[in-house]
Amino acid sequence: MTDLESSVIDGGAAVLELEPAHADDMGRIIAPCALSDFLLAVEACGFRAEVFRQERLRDANLSDAGALYQYLTRDHLESRRIERAAAPDSLRRLLNLPVANRAYVTSLARSLASGKCVGRLFRDAIWDGLSPQTLEEAQIAGLNYFLVIGDSHSSCYVKEIKDERLVPLHLLCPGATIMRLGLEDARSGFGRKILNWLRDNSETLRNLAVPVFLKFGQGDIEFVCPLRRMSEQRMAFSLTEFEEFADECLDRYFEFIDKILFFVGPDLLRVCSIFPPTLSTAEGVENYGSKAIDHVATAFNWDAASREAFQDGMRQLEMPDLSVRTNMHAIFNAKLQLRCARRNIRYVDDFSPLIDWTGTVASEFIRDHNGLNDHLRYGDVDRVIRPLLKRYCGATSRGHDSLGIV
Numbered sequence: 001m002t003d004l005e006s007s008v009i010d011g012g013a014a015v016l017e018l019e020p021a022h023a024d025d026m027g028r029i030i031a032p033c034a035l036s037d038f039l040l041a042v043e044a045c046g047f048r049a050e051v052f053r054q055e056r057l058r059d060a061n062l063s064d065a066g067a068l069y070q071y072l073t074r075d076h077l078e079s080r081r082i083e084r085a086a087a088p089d090s091l092r093r094l095l096n097l098p099v100a101n102r103a104y105v106t107s108l109a110r111s112l113a114s115g116k117c118v119g120r121l122f123r124d125a126i127w128d129g130l131s132p133q134t135l136e137e138a139q140i141a142g143l144n145y146f147l148v149i150g151d152s153h154s155s156c157y158v159k160e161i162k163d164e165r166l167v168p169l170h171l172l173c174p175g176a177t178i179m180r181l182g183l184e185d186a187r188s189g190f191g192r193k194i195l196n197w198l199r200d201n202s203e204t205l206r207n208l209a210v211p212v213f214l215k216f217g218q219g220d221i222e223f224v225c226p227l228r229r230m231s232e233q234r235m236a237f238s239l240t241e242f243e244e245f246a247d248e249c250l251d252r253y254f255e256f257i258d259k260i261l262f263f264v265g266p267d268l269l270r271v272c273s274i275f276p277p278t279l280s281t282a283e284g285v286e287n288y289g290s291k292a293i294d295h296v297a298t299a300f301n302w303d304a305a306s307r308e309a310f311q312d313g314m315r316q317l318e319m320p321d322l323s324v325r326t327n328m329h330a331i332f333n334a335k336l337q338l339r340c341a342r343r344n345i346r347y348v349d350d351f352s353p354l355i356d357w358t359g360t361v362a363s364e365f366i367r368d369h370n371g372l373n374d375h376l377r378y379g380d381v382d383r384v385i386r387p388l389l390k391r392y393c394g395a396t397s398r399g400h401d402s403l404g405i406v
Contacts, residue, residue, distance in 0.1 A: 018035075026069070029072075029101060030097075033097045041090070041093050041094040042108070045109075049068040052071055076108050077111070091141055095109050109142075110142065112141075113138055113140070113167075114167040126169055126171060127171065129200055129201055130201045130204050138167060139208075143166075143167050144393055145167050146168060146213060147205065148168055149171040149213070151174065152172070152175070153218045153274070154170070154173075154215040155172065155378065156275075157385055173188065173190040173216075175219065176188055177216070178220045179220055179224055179252055181216065181253070198260060198263035202263040202264065206264075212268050212269050213270045213392070214271050215272040217274040217336070220249050221329060222374060229317060230313045230317050242328055243331060246335055250335055250339055254339055257271065272348040273336060273349050274329055274332060274336075275354060275376060276361040277361070278366045278376060279322075279373070322360050354384060365380050
């Protein structure tokens with residue numbers, strides 16, 4: 001059996017073989033490199049076919065060899081999580097192989113370098129700090145990292161972003177609100193965690209010019225504001241009172257941002273607008289109230305009686321319709337943009353591209369829940385977020401001009 005008929009990867013417990021037809025195909029793709037050398041280099045970068053097949057493909061009929069072939073010929077172009085512990089030297093070895101098709105081997109190296117950044121395990125681990133090895137791998141493979149810090153809505157900047165040159169680092173703060181970011185007694189402690197993380201990693205961020213996207217505020221406008229109205233028994237809606245709340249919210253936000261600027265600097269910081277509202281009031285305040293409960297009941301460990309009492313209060317609250325609430329978000333964003341301009345901070349408008357001719361969120365971005373969820377549909381919003389990332393990641397990406405990200 002020749003190199004093109006059988007290719008060996010020693011995964012520790014088993015030896016993989018490609019089917020002869022697949023081996024011939026791979027031989028043509030990586031010519032004139034020997035297939036055995038190529039596959040050993042891929043293995044050294046941490047790829048494990050059995051893990052890839054079980055966790056990503058979930059295809060009981062596909063063999064490990066079939067999964068290996070599928071990854072090498074197709075799936076390396078997508079954001080696939082790779083179980084790996086690759087050293088930078090392994091990527092150099094792969095990139096230095098005599099493969100004539102440089103575009104292919106570069107794309108594969110980028111996939112192997114970024115694969116571990118996709119998934120919950122990496123998202124949780126990033127709170128422990130930036131790995132110099134991970135960032136070195138990124139440089140070798142020609143990748144651009146960007147940091148996203150935000151509530152659950154910031155996941156739109158991370159999930160389903162189909163660009164092999166952009167790799168997200170995500171400090172996810174589920175349920176975090178601007179009004180509590182700067183409070184020492186906040187239950188989540190996210191404000192303190194963010195500042196401590198930036199303090200410990202600021203030198204790396206600055207040296208590598210990693211753009212930092214900040215996205216908070218959605219929960220404040222959609223839930224904290226009506227919750228305060230209810231607690232103060234202001235059941236009638238007032239746009240003037242909303243603007244006063246928005247100003248107070250932004251006062252607190254920029255007190256926190258000023259602390260961030262001490263570690264990051266305005267050249268790297270990007271502050272994102274809040275998205276348009278998606279929850280429909282056509283289903284009544286009951287639906288809106290249930291979402292508000294979700295934001296507070298878990299944090300305060302409410303029992304069933306407390307939840308019901310809260311829901312009764314929400315039923316008495318005058319809630320503006322989707323059009324008015326969209327205008328409220330636009331007002332908040334305009335105020336946010338003005339304050340960013342005063343501090344020479346780049347403002348990212350991810351609100352306007354999501355609005356259609358009705359003046360509210362385009363139906364394509366909520367088509368899977370039809371107004372019953374307060375989040376956008378990740379897969380569809382990609383076409384809006386990806387151009388913004390290219391625009392706002394390119395300006396400070398020193399040493400990566402060859403990527404053509406502008």
